[in-house]
Amino acid sequence: MEVADVSALTRRRAAALDDRRGLGSAQWLSAALSLVPADVERPWVWVAPDGGPALVGWGELARFEAVGPGPVASAWRRFRDWAAGHRAGPLAFGSFPFDPAQSGFLVVPRFTLVRAAAGEPTWLIAPAGEPEPRPRDHVHRDAPRLEFTTAPGAEQAWARAIDASRAVLADPDRVEEKVVLARSVDAAADRPLSQVGVLDWLGTRFPDCWIYADDGLVGATPELLVDVHDGVFRCRILAGTRKPGWVQELLTDPKEQHEHALAVASVTAHLEQAGLSAPLLHGPYLLELPNVTHLATDITARVAPGRSAADVADVLYPTAAICGTPRAEAFAQIKAVERLDRGRFSGPVGWMGADGSGQWGLALRCAQFEPGSRRARLFAGAGILPDSRAELEWDETGSKMTPMRQGLARG
Missing domain, CATH: 3.60.120.10 (Anthranilate synthase)
Structure with missing residues (x-):
C-alpha cells in the first residue's frame, strides 16, 4: 500500500460544473476533462452511459495493490479501512489483470470529480486547501501521424x-x-x-459504452x-x-x-x-x-x-x-x-x-x-x-x- 502524506479530504461542489448537472454522459465527460490540468498525462476516468455514475480524477493519494485469489475484494478492504479516516467519502478507481498471478490495484486520485447521476450536482473530492480546478485553455493540435x-x-x-x-x-x-x-x-x-483527447472522442462516439482510463x-x-x-x-x-x-x-x-x-x-x-x-x-x-x-x-x-x-x-x-x-x-x-x-x-x-x-x-x-x-x-x-x-x-x-x-x- 502506498499512501501520500495528505491532510483531511474535503467534498465540495465543483463550481466550474455547477451549471452542468443536466448534461448527458458524453457532455459531462467533456466538461470534466476540460478541468484536468494540461500537464496530467494519465487521468482517471469512469463514465457510465445513460447519465449513470461519472468520475474523473487526476493525481494519486493512495494505492492499494493485490494479487492472487479475490484481488478486488482484498484491495477494497484495505481501501475501506483507509477511507474510514476521511469523512469526505473518497472513491477509488481500479484495474486488475486477466492473469491472477499479476498485480492489480485500487487508486484514490488526489482530485476526483464525481456525479452520481444526470441531474445531480458534481462534487470535488480533494485535500483541504486545494484550489478549485478551472477550465484550461484549448490548444489546437495537428492530428498525429500514426503507424x-x-x-x-x-x-x-x-x-x-x-x-x-x-x-x-x-x-x-x-x-x-x-x-x-x-x-x-x-x-x-x-x-x-x-x-484526454482520446477519452473525449470515445465518450462522444460510443454513448452506449462505459468510458474508462486507469493508469494509461x-x-x-x-x-x-x-x-x-x-x-x-x-x-x-x-x-x-x-x-x-x-x-x-x-x-x-x-x-x-x-x-x-x-x-x-x-x-x-x-x-x-x-x-x-x-x-x-x-x-x-x-x-x-x-x-x-x-x-x-x-x-x-x-x-x-x-x-x-x-x-x-x-x-x-x-x-x-x-x-x-x-x-x-x-x-x-x-x-x-x-x-x-x-x-x-x-x-x-x-x-x-x-x-x-x-x-x-x-x-x-x-x-x-x-x-x-x-x-x-x-x-x-x-x-x-x-x-x-x-x-x-x-x-x-x-x-x-x-x-x-x-x-x-x-x-
Whole structure:
C-alpha cells in the first residue's frame, strides 16, 4: 500500500460544473476533462452511459495493490479501512489483470470529480486547501501521424492458436466448450498523444459504452461485469459479434447463439455463490455499436447484505466472454497457445466506494499507453468454438480495434 502524506479530504461542489448537472454522459465527460490540468498525462476516468455514475480524477493519494485469489475484494478492504479516516467519502478507481498471478490495484486520485447521476450536482473530492480546478485553455493540435504494426508472422501464429484450440474443443475426451483468444496491434505516434483527447472522442462516439482510463489503460467497454447499488445487482453480458450489414446472422447463426448462451450461463451459474438472488434476464437482444453489433443479455438480482461490488466481481470473474468455459481448462488452453501478455486487457476495470457500492466492467476496446504516450498497444479477443474460422476471427478482432485506432487519431 502506498499512501501520500495528505491532510483531511474535503467534498465540495465543483463550481466550474455547477451549471452542468443536466448534461448527458458524453457532455459531462467533456466538461470534466476540460478541468484536468494540461500537464496530467494519465487521468482517471469512469463514465457510465445513460447519465449513470461519472468520475474523473487526476493525481494519486493512495494505492492499494493485490494479487492472487479475490484481488478486488482484498484491495477494497484495505481501501475501506483507509477511507474510514476521511469523512469526505473518497472513491477509488481500479484495474486488475486477466492473469491472477499479476498485480492489480485500487487508486484514490488526489482530485476526483464525481456525479452520481444526470441531474445531480458534481462534487470535488480533494485535500483541504486545494484550489478549485478551472477550465484550461484549448490548444489546437495537428492530428498525429500514426503507424500500426503487428509482430512478424502474427496472422499465421493466430491461425495456429485457433487450430490448436479447435482440436481441443472437438475432442470428446476434453471438457472445454469455448476458449477466448486475444491478439494485439502496436501503435506509434510522431508526438505524445493526449489521453484526454482520446477519452473525449470515445465518450462522444460510443454513448452506449462505459468510458474508462486507469493508469494509461484507456477504452470504451460495452460489457458491464458488476453494478451494485442500494442492494441491487445488474450486469450486461455480450457474446456473439457481427460487422454492420451482417446483423441478422446473430439471430440465426447457431454458433453465435451457442456462444452467447455459454457466456450467460458462466455468470448465472455463480450468482448464488456471489450472494445474489434468483436473477431476472432480459435478452438476448441486439446491441448496435458504431463498429460492430453484439448479442447482449442484461441480468438483475438482489444482493445479500454485506456483499460488496468487489466481492461479487471476484466471484463472477472471469466470464466465458473473455476466458471461455469451463474456466480453469479454458484459462490453461489460453496460456498454452496465446503467446500474449494481456496485462489488464479483459480484466475487471471500474471503481469502488468505501460503502461497497461500485461498478466493474471488462477492460475491452482499449489501448495500454506506454509512459510518454507516444506508443500504445491495442487489444481485442474472439470466442473460439469448434467451427470457428481463423480468418473470420482475425477480421472480427480487427473490427473490435477500430474504436481505438480512430480514437488515437484524436489524441
